[in-house]
Amino acid sequence: MPESIIRLRDISKVYEEDIAALCDVSLDVMEKDFVSIVGRSGSGKTTLIKLLIGEEKPTAGEIVINGWDLCNIKSRKIPYFRREIGVVFQDFKLLQQKTVAENIAFALIVLGTPRQEIHKRVPGVLSLVGLSGKGTRFPNELSGGEQQRVAIARAFVHEPKLLLADELTGDLDAIYAWEIMEILLKINKMGTTVLIATHDKSIVNRLQKRVVTLEDGTIIRDHKKGRYVI
Numbered sequence: 001m002p003e004s005i006i007r008l009r010d011i012s013k014v015y016e017e018d019i020a021a022l023c024d025v026s027l028d029v030m031e032k033d034f035v036s037i038v039g040r041s042g043s044g045k046t047t048l049i050k051l052l053i054g055e056e057k058p059t060a061g062e063i064v065i066n067g068w069d070l071c072n073i074k075s076r077k078i079p080y081f082r083r084e085i086g087v088v089f090q091d092f093k094l095l096q097q098k099t100v101a102e103n104i105a106f107a108l109i110v111l112g113t114p115r116q117e118i119h120k121r122v123p124g125v126l127s128l129v130g131l132s133g134k135g136t137r138f139p140n141e142l143s144g145g146e147q148q149r150v151a152i153a154r155a156f157v158h159e160p161k162l163l164l165a166d167e168l169t170g171d172l173d174a175i176y177a178w179e180i181m182e183i184l185l186k187i188n189k190m191g192t193t194v195l196i197a198t199h200d201k202s203i204v205n206r207l208q209k210r211v212v213t214l215e216d217g218t219i220i221r222d223h224k225k226g227r228y229v230i
């Protein structure tokens with residue numbers, strides 16, 4: 001039986017100056033699910049992702065991710081929690097002085113992975129994202145879409161149980177955006193739960209997966225095989 005890997009109960013997030021970004025959000029995501037979070041600019045998508053990775057704390061409510069109670073987690077435990085998740089940010093956050101392979105390897109080095117294991121995993125994940133042979137390039141020698149693939153490879157190289165991505169395909173042409181989605185679908189088929197926040201209507205409609213719609217910080221729609229309706 002699949003279990004709930006994301007469990008949110010009555011989450012609210014109020015930033016300073018009384019900006020309520022999320023209000024009474026409850027959400028369950030089952031293991032191996034693929035979920036798109038959609039909503040207008042400012043509806044709270046990025047805030048939700050920040051709460052899911054422990055980068056922000058909720059003002060109220062309960063968050064349990066893969067068994068970790070993020071409202072009560074000790075800061076020394078956060079690195080252990082982070083091993084179980086992978087995150088792709090909109091701006092990739094690639095290290096410009098390191099090659100593609102070094103960028104990916106670095107994610108494993110910080111987790112204390114043995115060198116032999118790193119040598120094995122990096123080519124495997126490069127092939128998964130369609131970048132075999134480009135490991136020795138530097139990020140500025142790649143297209144935007146290729147840099148995105150590196151960011152996915154880096155987020156997935158430790159084979160997390162949950163992969164989160166914020167506006168992954170924002171700046172890409174439709175055809176490249178769908179290729180990126182196909183990588184996420186492959187990763188999902190391998191058993192990783194995937195949650196993306198996106199504005200990309202055609203992608204969401206083509207995915208035919210669960211769609212959760214946020215409006216002004218609350219969930220207004222949650223459909224199993226949803227369409228993008230805002």
Ligand SMILES: Nc1ncnc2c1ncn2[C@@H]1O[C@H](COP(=O)(O)OP(=O)(O)OP(=O)(O)O)[C@@H](O)[C@H]1O
Pocket residue numbers: 015016019020021039040041042043044045046047048
């Ligand atoms: N660090 C912050 N401090 C104060 N307010 C914030 C902060 N981050 C976000 N907000 C506010 O919280 C609300 C939700 O923002 P959020 O970034 O989560 O929206 P979003 O759905 O990701 O928008 P977009 O589609 O533009 O990325 C907005 O009103 C935003 O201005």
Ligand SMILES: [Mg+2]
Pocket residue numbers: 045046047166
């Ligand atoms: Mg955002």
